[in-house]
Amino acid sequence: MYDGRKGSSSPFEQTVYLLSAAGRAADGLLADRWRARGMGQTHLSVLAALSRQGAHARPDLAARLRLPEAEVSRALDELLAAALVQSMVVQVNGRHEVVTLTAAGEAALEGLHGDAATVQEDLLAPLTKGQRTELNALLRRVCARAARIAAGPQSVSG
Secondary structure, eight states, X not given: XXXXXXXXXXXXXXXXXXXXXXXXXXXXXXXXXXXXXXXXXXXXXXXXXXXXXXXXXXXXXXXXXTSOHHHHHHHHHHHHHTTXXXXXXXXXXXXXXEEEEOHHHHHHHHHHHHHHHHHHHHHHTTSOHHHHHHHHHHHHHHHHHHHHHHHOGGGOOO
């Protein structure tokens, strides 16, 4: 039960609620910018994976991203139509479609990262450079803890 005597005057001023509100705001601002480019989070994930890890078969890419194959396939079809990725058929133990990033895809990925930097700048404008660095370090620790909790009780310590 919430006890207002221990800090804030409202449970909605507790850190967990503030983190959630900031996350929703960031997600909304990013989604608006990416939607204007005809993109979304899945497009970013696909482009980033192809940029970092190179060519993939469709099913392998979906597995790597831990996303439903149909969702990744839709994003790939849209990226193919925009010439941000290219597809080729290879014959290795059967026929496989392999997708790779194009130069235009690399440029699009840079644009998506630029949008994220702009949203970050907008949201963190009230903070000094030192506060931003400290917030980043603290959020990394919180995210690491959240990942350990999500992995199960055997992963949580301290």
